[in-house]
Amino acid sequence: MPELTPGSRWASQVCTTEVIIVRAPDGDVDLECGGSPVVPVGEGGPNGPPDAEAAGGSLLGKRYVDGDDTLELLCTKPGDGSLGAGGTLLDLKDAKPLPASD
Amino acid sequence: MLLEMAVGGFADRVAVGSCDDGLTFADLFGRAAATAERLRSVDAGHLVLADVSSEALPVLLFGASWAGIPFVPLNYRLPDGELRTLAGRVSPALAVAQPGTTERLDGLDGIGVVDRGDLWQGLSATRTTENDWGFEGEDVAVLLFTSGTTGDPKAAVLRQRHLVSYILGSVDFGSAGEEEAALVSVPPYHVAGIAAILSNVFAGRRLLQLPTFEPGAWIDLVRAEGVTSAMVVPTMLARIVEHLDAEGPSSPGLPTLRALSYGGGRMPQPVIEKALDLLPDTSFVNAYGLTETSSTVTLLGPDEHRAAVASDDPKVRRRIASVGRPLPGIEVSIRDEAGAETPDGEPGDIWLRGEQVSGEYREQGSRLTDEGWFPTNDGGWLDDEGFLFVTGRIDDVIVKGGQNISPGEIEEVLLRHPAVADTAAIGLPDREWGERIVVAVVVRGDVDISPDDLQDLVRHELRSNRTPDLVEFVDELPYNDTGKLLRRVLRERLAHLGDA
Numbered sequence: 233m234p235e236l237t238p239g240s241r242w243a244s245q246v247c248t249t250e251v252i253i254v255r256a257p258d259g260d261v262d263l264e265c266g267g268s269p270v271v272p273v274g275e276g277g278p279n280g281p282p283d284a285e286a287a288g289g290s291l292l293g294k295r296y297v298d299g300d301d302t303l304e305l306l307c308t309k310p311g312d313g314s315l316g317a318g319g320t321l322l323d324l325k326d327a328k329p330l331p332a333s334d
Numbered sequence: 335m336l337l338e339m340a341v342g343g344f345a346d347r348v349a350v351g352s353c354d355d356g357l358t359f360a361d362l363f364g365r366a367a368a369t370a371e372r373l374r375s376v377d378a379g380h381l382v383l384a385d386v387s388s389e390a391l392p393v394l395l396f397g398a399s400w401a402g403i404p405f406v407p408l409n410y411r412l413p414d415g416e417l418r419t420l421a422g423r424v425s426p427a428l429a430v431a432q433p434g435t436t437e438r439l440d441g442l443d444g445i446g447v448v449d450r451g452d453l454w455q456g457l458s459a460t461r462t463t464e465n466d467w468g469f470e471g472e473d474v475a476v477l478l479f480t481s482g483t484t485g486d487p488k489a490a491v492l493r494q495r496h497l498v499s500y501i502l503g504s505v506d507f508g509s510a511g512e513e514e515a516a517l518v519s520v521p522p523y524h525v526a527g528i529a530a531i532l533s534n535v536f537a538g539r540r541l542l543q544l545p546t547f548e549p550g551a552w553i554d555l556v557r558a559e560g561v562t563s564a565m566v567v568p569t570m571l572a573r574i575v576e577h578l579d580a581e582g583p584s585s586p587g588l589p590t591l592r593a594l595s596y597g598g599g600r601m602p603q604p605v606i607e608k609a610l611d612l613l614p615d616t617s618f619v620n621a622y623g624l625t626e627t628s629s630t631v632t633l634l635g636p637d638e639h640r641a642a643v644a645s646d647d648p649k650v651r652r653r654i655a656s657v658g659r660p661l662p663g664i665e666v667s668i669r670d671e672a673g674a675e676t677p678d679g680e681p682g683d684i685w686l687r688g689e690q691v692s693g694e695y696r697e698q699g700s701r702l703t704d705e706g707w708f709p710t711n712d713g714g715w716l717d718d719e720g721f722l723f724v725t726g727r728i729d730d731v732i733v734k735g736g737q738n739i740s741p742g743e744i745e746e747v748l749l750r751h752p753a754v755a756d757t758a759a760i761g762l763p764d765r766e767w768g769e770r771i772v773v774a775v776v777v778r779g780d781v782d783i784s785p786d787d788l789q790d791l792v793r794h795e796l797r798s799n800r801t802p803d804l805v806e807f808v809d810e811l812p813y814n815d816t817g818k819l820l821r822r823v824l825r826e827r828l829a830h831l832g833d834a
Binding site for chain 1: 526
């Protein structure tokens with residue numbers, strides 16, 4: 233798959249999930265949702281179902297990170313599939329509240 | 335994308351205005367769609383706004399983004415000639431004028447003008463088009479003319495990817511409680527006015543607008559609408575503090591106001607100390623940022639404010655005058671004239687790097703270095719824990735006898751004197767030294783103070799070569815409407831104090 237550049241947007245092939253990349257490691261990352269590779273936004277869709285082991289769902293506005301904390305993405309549309317990279321599910325990231333400046 | 339998410343998360347919440355009759359996020363989305371349709375139908379290349387804040391402002395900002403064209407808010411306070419010159423630079427465009435003022439922009443080549451009231455009437459809240467809002471990171475989202483305090487205004491380019499990076503890097507989606515409301519009193523043509531719309535929409539916080547700032551009206555609105563957060567420029571805070579203070583011991587205060595952020599210029603220390611005292615339950619945030627960096631890049635947070643004021647350690651105490659530490663995605667580097675990093679704590683030019691940093695102008699192109707750094711032309715230094723102190727524009731540096739002297743350094747010392755309400759240091763021509771240091775001082779109340787006292791204070795606190803050669807007492811200093819000190823105007827006013 234193409235490199236995950238910050239700001240690029242991806243869609244699930246098995247559910248309504250869409251994400252935007254916040255940061256990504258150099259090189260290839262196999263980003264998945266519901267057990268299937270994600271595709272550029274506009275090419276995906278809920279042609280499910282998600283794999284049983286990746287059907288926990290994604291949550292709108294939540295951030296997800298990998299175990300090494302090198303990949304971070306934001307869920308822009310929720311769905312039934314769980315997000316993963318290279319066969320491992322991503323973790324929900326704790327909010328890091330910054331004081332509102334505007 | 336940001337507004338689409340907000341609609342997905344909390345469509346029926348009020349996004350803009352009063353709880354009773356404001357626009358919900360769904361209304362905002364529907365009207366943005368109608369705006370985009372209108373912009374496409376007339377093939378507008380830009381959406382220009384020459385108007386105060388209104389509920390139409392966020393609709394137009396998002397509508398332009400949906401149509402994929404730049405939103406260009408102009409300073410409606412400019413004289414007609416200057417306003418027309420700026421509008422002419424972004425032709426072709428559809429220009430939205432403050433009600434009753436379309437003639438100000440009539441007859442410009444390639445620019446159609448519409449009265450905001452008429453436009454608003456024509457925007458149906460029901461969406462007729464399908465949702466085809468894409469997201470192109472390279473699209474120019476906003477063009478903002480810099481205030482041009484030193485020359486012709488430059489059109490700073492902010493692309494979608496800069497603004498989205500800023501929001502994703504600094505705001506948690508939907509993090510605002512349903513009762514929260516933010517009051518915006520900076521005008522639409524100020525980067526903080528744009529950032530406030532984006533970050534509050536993404537947080538799910540209701541926006542309230544005060545089109546023309548006046549301290550009494552600001553305080554009334556905070557009390558009437560239960561405002562929980564607000565952003566002000568230093569001159570606004572000074573007037574709010576004065577007004578609250580005058581209410582005396584029976585003042586109800588501002589109990590709903592949880593957070594107050596300020597930025598956009600230097601904050602006189604007595605003002606912030608008084609504000610902390612009058613608003614003991616409010617969290618204060620000092621934000622430093624530039625148009626070219628998509629608003630805020632460093633923050634001095636609430637705990638750091640209180641810690642500074644409470645500390646006996648002069649190093650910690652001094653941080654009340656700092657702009658805090660960088661946001662997570664931002665790097666700060668202090669460089670000398672040759673572009674080399676200065677050794678620990680030495681002042682220099684503030685360079686910034688990060689995804690939200692644009693550093694690009696429409697006509698002049700990108701000003702980023704090969705390594706992606708934006709030289710801000712603001713002078714500053716970092717303390718040993720990474721707190722940034724901004725001393726002022728590099729162009730304002732006084733050169734006396736070959737020594738570079740930052741006005742901010744002298745002003746910071748003078749502002750600590752209880753009799754000094756406001757001050758500015760400038761360089762004026764001097765036959766012997768190149769420039770002489772002249773300080774204009776606004777005295778607080780009717781305190782008795784002599785030029786000698788102030789000269790001694792600077793000599794004692796800094797080095798003798800920083801001592802003002804002349805102290806001139808003035809009634810007020812010249813500021814523009816967003817709180818920026820106009821040193822050029824001050825230099826003209828005091829020109830008679832320099833050698834011809």
